[in-house]
Amino acid sequence: MTKQIHLAAHFPGVNNTTVWSDPASGSQIDFGSFRQLAETAERGTFDFFFLAEGLRLREVKGRIHDLDVVGRPESLTVLSALAAVTTHLGLAATVNSTFNEPYELAKRLSTLDHVSNGRAAWNVVTSWDAFTGENFRRGGYLDKGDRYVRAQESLRIVRKLWDSWNGDDLVLDQAAGAFAREGAGAFADDGAHFTIRGRFGLPPSPQGRPVIIQAGDSDEGREFAASSADVIFSRHGTFEGGQTFYKDVKARLAKYGRTDESLKIMPAVTVVVADTDADAIEKAAYIREQQVSGPTALVLAELLWGRDLSAYDPDGPLPAEDPVVGSSVTQGRVGYNDPFPIVSEWRAQAEAHGWSLRQTVINQQNRQTFVGSPTSVAEAVNRHVQENAADGFVLVPHLTPSGLDDFVDRVVPLLRERGVFRPEYTGTTLRDHLGLQL
Amino acid sequence: MSHGFITAIEIDGAGGDPGAWRGPEVDPRAILTGELAVRAAQRAEAAGVDLATFVDALEAPDDVPDRVSVRLDALGLAARVAPVTQRIGLLPTITVTHTEPFHVQASVATLDHISGGRAGWIAEVSTSAEAAAVIGRREPAPAAETWREARYVVDAGRRLWDSWEDDAIIRDAATGRFVDREKLHYVDFESPTFSVKGPSIVPRPPQGHPITAIRVSTPEALEAAADAELVFLPDSGVLSDQVLELRENARRSVTLAGPSVTLTSDQVVGPLVLVSAEVRPHVDGVERLASSIEEWAAVGVDGVQLRPASLELDVPLIAEQLLPVLRERGLAGSGQRGGSLRGRLGLRRPVNRYARSVR
Numbered sequence: 001m002t003k004q005i006h007l008a009a010h011f012p013g014v015n016n017t018t019v020w021s022d023p024a025s026g027s028q029i030d031f032g033s034f035r036q037l038a039e040t041a042e043r044g045t046f047d048f049f050f051l052a053e054g055l056r057l058r059e060v061k062g063r064i065h066d067l068d069v070v071g072r073p074e075s076l077t078v079l080s081a082l083a084a085v086t087t088h089l090g091l092a093a094t095v096n097s098t099f100n101e102p103y104e105l106a107k108r109l110s111t112l113d114h115v116s117n118g119r120a121a122w123n124v125v126t127s128w129d130a131f132t133g134e135n136f137r138r139g140g141y142l143d144k145g146d147r148y149v150r151a152q153e154s155l156r157i158v159r160k161l162w163d164s165w166n167g168d169d170l171v172l173d174q175a176a177g178a179f180a181r182e183g184a185g186a187f188a189d190d191g192a193h194f195t196i197r198g199r200f201g202l203p204p205s206p207q208g209r210p211v212i213i214q215a216g217d218s219d220e221g222r223e224f225a226a227s228s229a230d231v232i233f234s235r236h237g238t239f240e241g242g243q244t245f246y247k248d249v250k251a252r253l254a255k256y257g258r259t260d261e262s263l264k265i266m267p268a269v270t271v272v273v274a275d276t277d278a279d280a281i282e283k284a285a286y287i288r289e290q291q292v293s294g295p296t297a298l299v300l301a302e303l304l305w306g307r308d309l310s311a312y313d314p315d316g317p318l319p320a321e322d323p324v325v326g327s328s329v330t331q332g333r334v335g336y337n338d339p340f341p342i343v344s345e346w347r348a349q350a351e352a353h354g355w356s357l358r359q360t361v362i363n364q365q366n367r368q369t370f371v372g373s374p375t376s377v378a379e380a381v382n383r384h385v386q387e388n389a390a391d392g393f394v395l396v397p398h399l400t401p402s403g404l405d406d407f408v409d410r411v412v413p414l415l416r417e418r419g420v421f422r423p424e425y426t427g428t429t430l431r432d433h434l435g436l437q438l
Numbered sequence: 439m440s441h442g443f444i445t446a447i448e449i450d451g452a453g454g455d456p457g458a459w460r461g462p463e464v465d466p467r468a469i470l471t472g473e474l475a476v477r478a479a480q481r482a483e484a485a486g487v488d489l490a491t492f493v494d495a496l497e498a499p500d501d502v503p504d505r506v507s508v509r510l511d512a513l514g515l516a517a518r519v520a521p522v523t524q525r526i527g528l529l530p531t532i533t534v535t536h537t538e539p540f541h542v543q544a545s546v547a548t549l550d551h552i553s554g555g556r557a558g559w560i561a562e563v564s565t566s567a568e569a570a571a572v573i574g575r576r577e578p579a580p581a582a583e584t585w586r587e588a589r590y591v592v593d594a595g596r597r598l599w600d601s602w603e604d605d606a607i608i609r610d611a612a613t614g615r616f617v618d619r620e621k622l623h624y625v626d627f628e629s630p631t632f633s634v635k636g637p638s639i640v641p642r643p644p645q646g647h648p649i650t651a652i653r654v655s656t657p658e659a660l661e662a663a664a665d666a667e668l669v670f671l672p673d674s675g676v677l678s679d680q681v682l683e684l685r686e687n688a689r690r691s692v693t694l695a696g697p698s699v700t701l702t703s704d705q706v707v708g709p710l711v712l713v714s715a716e717v718r719p720h721v722d723g724v725e726r727l728a729s730s731i732e733e734w735a736a737v738g739v740d741g742v743q744l745r746p747a748s749l750e751l752d753v754p755l756i757a758e759q760l761l762p763v764l765r766e767r768g769l770a771g772s773g774q775r776g777g778s779l780r781g782r783l784g785l786r787r788p789v790n791r792y793a794r795s796v797r
Contacts (some may be wrong), residue, residue, distance in 0.1 A: 029551055071640060101574070103573055115518040179503060183501065196571060197572070198568055202470070
């Protein structure tokens, strides 16, 4: 059977994928930027709009990293505002389960779900590090191994609160003077991380409860997603890597009594569209040059090597030293658990092509996922979905806020022609768009 | 700078009267979609009301079957209202007792960005066992303790709003630098119950500091109100004494704080004081209310916060009948003035304490 593609728009983030130096690049903070990209996504009948989260500004060698976009607004507040200016688009907020309490998460996300008539999603992320913790009451207090325990428990309790009202608890009988049944929303829980009790003051929204998104890639993260998530936001955008990941995660669903359709796998991808394939390849190379300046190349290499490489010339050869695992040269960014094979690969490629450090970073690290004419991109996107490398994609544009215009105007119509993407919204809630049952 | 007499309305459920939701004019589902709040804010804005406040508490409303026992998060609701209003100020109530100061300031800063500089917040504490139990992190604490912490949270929040200088974002393509990191500041804030490193994740809000308000419910709150820019005082026999006390406290705080660069001249004269009153013009008419407001103005308050019994019945009367009467008597502005909430309230944009020019 032909699968329907799911698409989401990622607001450009605070890493070097986002090109801020381009004259077409707009504010990362003005509401107008969020509104414009959301309206583009809704014009393209996307499933949802996705916001990442920041809890501490990134640092390199003890100083705030200044080469990428810095700073962003708080997700749930922006999305609640976007609910007012969109009608169908899902609204997905990344919110940390380590530095928020389940009751607050449940209340804030449920509010977004209500004011958007059932379009909210929560991307559950975790932290444990003391660096981020310095901005919070608790500090960095979790063992790395404990973060999924807390996240699991947090999500379980948040769901419990969302489900704390029965179907007929909200009465709304004006004549009889019955607003809700007494006792509706009562909850109590006693877990390893939380002991709470009380009453939850919001009934289910039109979609029942917000959609759960999960992005972890470790074995624990995959298991967490298989047990509890509706959508996986993965990093496996290549065809083969996508298929392997897809198979692995879907195979974990049965033991939780879940069907393949109940979990959508949506890798984050970048797209470059131009009139012809050749034009697109040229445009993609130009964008990568913009994304990786000499200083940015050094910083990205420092993240991989875990070493201070400021003595190196980005236009010279690769560092000769071995990488260091677990260094704090770069803070506030996910590092590499095993950098050695990647460094070996970079060295081999650099030698084979005669690349400098910067050229190596440009070619090894910032390759766009889909590059081509509208037809080529539509075919590639569709092939990935039909052949189970993905159920759809989270598109990460390099420009704020116009970065998805080409895709929506030129590729989406072709997907619709092929009958693999909705020509218009058929439902009103995000669960409707994703084809998810409660 | 000066301001006219300030008017505010409070938004909660279907209104302050527990039975308001039962009226035939009310669609009770519109409480949960936020449509009642949107309509009230739009009506108030059109009539020239200066700001809307949004009620909230950590715990759910009382579990009484014939009352509205649900409540949206005030911050989310204010954000929902922001894009469909243009001039009215938006002040959600945010509890600081069991929550993270870093998140609170980031959320309010964000509301200021998305509303084009119309944000404020009502800093509230929680002493109840119910609120402590839904979060489950600490035992409930008495008012003195929670308000002491709240004052630290307000202070930390303002420092975090200053942790980005206004011109920190430089987008200097020549050097490849997006920000000038000399203009981003660690706040290194320490208090007995929390610490925050900083800087904020959100660039400095359009107003510099969104408006911090305190609702006076206890003597401890009255003391803490010296730190606020806006204070809601209940109507009572001791109103004029409280107004005097507030202004005296504010003067004393300034003296204690010494020659701090953080206080603007606006804070030296003390917070703006609004009398808070539950009103039901659909029952009482607007004449008596207008007279009460005149009396309050004579005591020296800066404005009034009206808490309508029914949003659907009373806000239209406030808009169409009360405001014109107040305007005639010089007790309300035209309301057509745009710009920031600070501008509307006659408050200056605070100088950034970390900016080089004032160091």
